[in-house]
Amino acid sequence: MSAGSDTDRDALKRAAAEAAVELVRDGMVVGLGTGSTAAFAVEALARRHRQGLRFVGIPTSERTAAQARAAGLTLSSFAEHRQIDLTIDGADEVERSTLNLIKGLGGALLREKIVASASRQLAIIVDDAKLVDRLGTHAPVPVEVVTFGMEVVRSALEVFAADVRPRLVPSGDLFVTDGGNRILDCRFAGPIADPARLEDRIRRIVGVVESGLFIGRADPVFVADSQGVHRLDSARAHRGTPPVLVLMGVSGAGKTTIAEQLEARLGWPFEEGDALHPEANVAKMHAGIPLTDADRQPWLESVAGWIDRQRAQRQPGIITCSALKRSYRRIVVGDRPEVRLVYLRGSRDVMVDHLAKRSGHFMPASLLQSQIDTLEEPGPDEDPLIVDVGPPASDVADQIIRRLSQDSGKSSDARDDHP
DSSP states (O other): OOOHHHHHHHHHHHHHHHHHHTTTTTTEEEOOOOOOHHHHHHHHHHHHHTTTOEEEEEEEEHHHHHHHHHTOOBBBOOTTSSSEEEEEEEEEEEEETTEEEEEOTOOOOHHHHHHTBBBBBBBEEEEEGGEEESSTSOOEEEEEEEETTHHHHHHHHTTTOSSSEOOBTTTTSSSTTTSOOOOEEESSSOOOOOHHHHHHHTTSSTTTEEESEOOSOOOOOOETTTTTEEEETTTTTSSSSOOEEEEEETTTSSSSHHHHHHHHHOOOOOOOOOGGGGGHHHHHHHHHOOOOHHHHHHHHHHHHHHHHHHHTTTTEEEEEEEOOOOHHHHHTTTTTEEEEEEEEEOOOHHHHHHHTOOOOOOOOOOGGHHHHOOOOOGGGGOEEEEEEEOOOHHHHHHHHHHHHHHHHHHHHHHHHHHO
């Protein structure tokens, strides 16, 4: 890259940083990220501090701490503040549809993740070169490991990673993190299809401290390109947050398959609604006997109970539920602002085709027509997200995530317009 293009790229990063810093308000505790892009945010914060904005910062690295002190910013720590209002940081890759991240090429991934996990909001600033359709397209996944037994950890990672390399400094010595650990940079045989599962798999290896996969944490992301700065909002941003998705539709709509795709992409907990049926219901359906409203009542209450447990824990979630009638949806959705109905719509032929490929489920294909006859499609007043299920499940999941992100962006605009 030429010196001129380096200058242009820095200008984009600076513009994204300026936009993110506008989120800071008086009295906030602000997490200060690490890296070249985050350094521009510290500069912008210093300027606002000189203009009278008062806040305290918790840095994610010694390098950022030194920059902040030199700029006259007041720093604090978790000893004084257990929770951070807003963290502003950069990223090495941002997955467009989910805002999942790869971070840590600057070497501060452990502290960055600690700070992000303690933050009410994590704002990410990048230039457009960092946007990808799937994580792992360009950047490796950094994995911070303890020094003792690093070779053993490397061997464990090589079971599923295509290439694992210790990070070195220019002198050829091993890179040492602020925590005294080492970093192994991992590349995989293509883009990462299931980042949430990969994060969990890496975490299970003894000797791993943390990975650079940040799943479901970013919101919003400010992206700068030649046209200006654009704000991307997470699917988590919803009229009630965090959201719980109810995937509804008749048997054969692909509710479970699509929910599993969403779970893999978003990293949200998933509950198979059919598993909540009482044994008596399972026996009736297995015998080909349609359920009555009275049969469904305890099942719908169990679905609503799972949703309420997610809400009480302030956790997002995904649950499948046929929810065929409006009266059923009043039990499951009710006045819960966090719940978003996702209606999987399709023709009878599509459903029949899906059911023909399914095996081991207690509900026979013979009950499909009774479900179609019972179905009351959700109306506009129920604010459903309607998607057609003819395409592959992965494409349907991508469409749902994209639509949720678009809707959350509109909600954000509305909140900005009506303080």
